Amino acid sequence: MNALWNALREEGVHNKLIAILQYIYTSARSIVQIGEANIPINIERGVRQGDPLSPKLFAATLEQSEGRLDKLQTINQRTTAYESAIC
Structure with a gap:
């Protein structure tokens, strides 16, 4: 979940939110x-299914990851990326 909060x-979301x-x-x-x-039962992993906010949060995280991928160097028309560089 740290990738989501980061x-x-x-993206400039206020810390209180x-x-x-x-x-x-x-x-x-x-x-x-x-x-x-x-x-x-405590839900300890993942996002809440059926929650209308979850897809938006997922999209925000994915968009941020795509932006990081764009910044990585491309080698032989292929992008090399590691999870730690994206999230």
């Missing part, structure tokens, strides 16, 4: 109901 910072988004995504929970038992 991408938002680089980033902090709110971090809170939302780090405190995400679901409840599974089996019969009459409710079992809370």
Whole structure:
């Protein structure tokens, strides 16, 4: 998720909004109901499915990564990139 927060910072998103988004995504929970038992589950990975904001956050991160790829040197018509250089 660090790539997401870094991408938002680089795009000029206000730190308070980033902090709110971090809170939302780090405190995400679901409840599974089996019969009459409710079992809370902390969501610890990925983005929230069905959340209308998730695709926009994904697109912002992807756009930031594409920008970094454009800056990398091209060797023999191929771009060499490592995850650490992109994210």
